[in-house]
Amino acid sequence: MKKLTIETVLEVFDSVSELPQNIQTLMHKAQQAREKAYAPYSRFKVGAALQLENGEIVLGNNQENAAFPSGLCAERTAVFYAGATYPGVTISNIALTVRSLTHIVDTPTPPCGACRQALAEYEVNQKSPMTIYFMGETGKIVKAASVKDLLPLIFDSTFLHE
Template sequence: MKKVTLETHLEVFDSVLELSEHIQNLMNKAQQARENAYAPYSHFKVGAALYLENGEIVLGNNQENAAFPSGLCAERVAVFHAGANYPSIAIKEIALTVKSLKYTVKTPTPPCGACRQALVEYEVNQKTPIEIYFMGETGKVVKVGSVKELLPLVFDSSFL
């Protein structure tokens, strides 16, 4: 039997102010998108901002629905919009931020499993990594250099 060790490499910043001006701007766009989220059931708002290779910024926020699980997460709203409107343009970076209407989220909150799978599909197809920056409502920001850092055992079209 052979054992394999998987590692994830994260960079942790104490605040948004430690990020480059470009990423601060992207996170600000994600925060603005978060405020427009439709989250009457979970009371948990998520905002996403994607920076594309052509300089475009695509926004997304979670959209809930009383017919669970018909809603959609912010990350997938944004990435599907980018795929529909900029199908051949690579995604360079994604900024994510969350906010609860019940308490202050201070812990950096990564994408859910379904969003990781959707994001890695785009990363594999474009053949270049997508950097992800994620945070709570306030506090620390975590950066990963690739979606594969969050989903190391990738399931993609090669298995089909």
């Protein structure tokens, strides 16, 4: 029997001020988007900001619905908008931030599984990695150099056809 070893290396920053200037700006835009989230059920607001290779910044936030699971996460809202509005334009960086209306979130909060899968689809299609920065409301920020660092055994179209 063979064993498979998977290793992920993530960078951790102590504060937003340690990030490169363009990523600080991106994170601030994600924070602004977060505050516009519609999250009356979970009371957990998420903001996303995507930096595209053409210089555009696309925002998204979670949009909930009483008919679960009809809502949509911030990451997928942003990436689907980017795909619809700027088809074929590479997503370079993603900034994510969360805030609970019931408690302080000071732990970096990564994308959920469904969002990781959606992001993986775009990363595979664009044939270049997306750097993802994620944080809670306050505290440390984690940097993943690629979606593959968060979802190393991705399921993509190569499994669907020969």
